[in-house]
Amino acid sequence: xxxxxxxxxxxxxxxxxxxxxxxxxxxxxxxxxxxxxxxxxxxxxxxxxxxxxxxxxxxxxxxxxxxxxxxxxxxxxxxxxxxxxxxxxxxxxxxxxxxxxxxxxxxxxxxxxxxxxxxxxxxxxxxxxxxxxxxxxxxxxxxxxxxxxxxxxxxxxxxxxxx
Numbered sequence: 001x002x003x004x005x006x007x008x009x010x011x012x013x014x015x016x017x018x019x020x021x022x023x024x025x026x027x028x029x030x031x032x033x034x035x036x037x038x039x040x041x042x043x044x045x046x047x048x049x050x051x052x053x054x055x056x057x058x059x060x061x062x063x064x065x066x067x068x069x070x071x072x073x074x075x076x077x078x079x080x081x082x083x084x085x086x087x088x089x090x091x092x093x094x095x096x097x098x099x100x101x102x103x104x105x106x107x108x109x110x111x112x113x114x115x116x117x118x119x120x121x122x123x124x125x126x127x128x129x130x131x132x133x134x135x136x137x138x139x140x141x142x143x144x145x146x147x148x149x150x151x152x153x154x155x156x157x158x159x160x161x162x163x
Contacts, residue, residue: 017043018052025059027101028114031163032057038158039122042150043092046126051092055122063099078102079121081128096125115163116151123150 019040021032035055043051058066060076067073067080082095103117110117127146134140 017049019043020054021057022054023057024062025057025100027059028104028118030057030100030118034158034163035118035122038119038154038163041157042123042126042154046130046150047092052094053092054095056095056097057100058097060099060101063097063102066097076102078106078117079125081125083129092129094125094129096122098122098125113160115160116155118163119154119160120147120151123147123154 017040019036021036021039023030023032039053039055043053047053063076063080064074067075067077070082071080076099078099080097082097084093084095085091098118098121100114100118103121104114106112107114107117124143124147127143127150128134132139132143132146134143
């Protein structure tokens with residue numbers, strides 16, 4: 001498991017997006033190419049052309065390890081965001097850990113599709129990187145509204161059933 005800034009290779013040309021998706025789980029079959037297209041579209045809108053992002057799709061055991069090791073929370077969670085920028089306002093340089101098994105569980109609980117949950121987690125992580133927070137109730141509502149808007153926008157452009 002790579003969890004440091006060194007795991008993401010920055011493109012020396014500062015006008016180019018670098019996006020890597022690593023599928024390390026087997027709970028759900030995922031069209032990684034489609035997820036990359038969706039994420040690239042979101043990055044272009046939310047972060048600009050010089051973004052560097054790695055997404056790690058992991059199983060619940062690995063997610064629980066990351067959650068405990070870095071956030072001191074027990075058990076798996078949906079998404080964990082690491083921001084590697086040295087200063088605020090710098091080009092996006094980050095890593096997301098996403099657990100598709102949690103997406104599957106949450107989808108059943110909320111009556112949604114696991115694919116839309118998975119994309120929601122990508123959006124959630126990117127919103128955190130744009131300064132959104134979800135600790136206080138008012139901030140959480142604001143973030144959920146933004147998630148919903150971005151999910152509707154992206155699902156019109158990319159049918160999530162093909163994910």
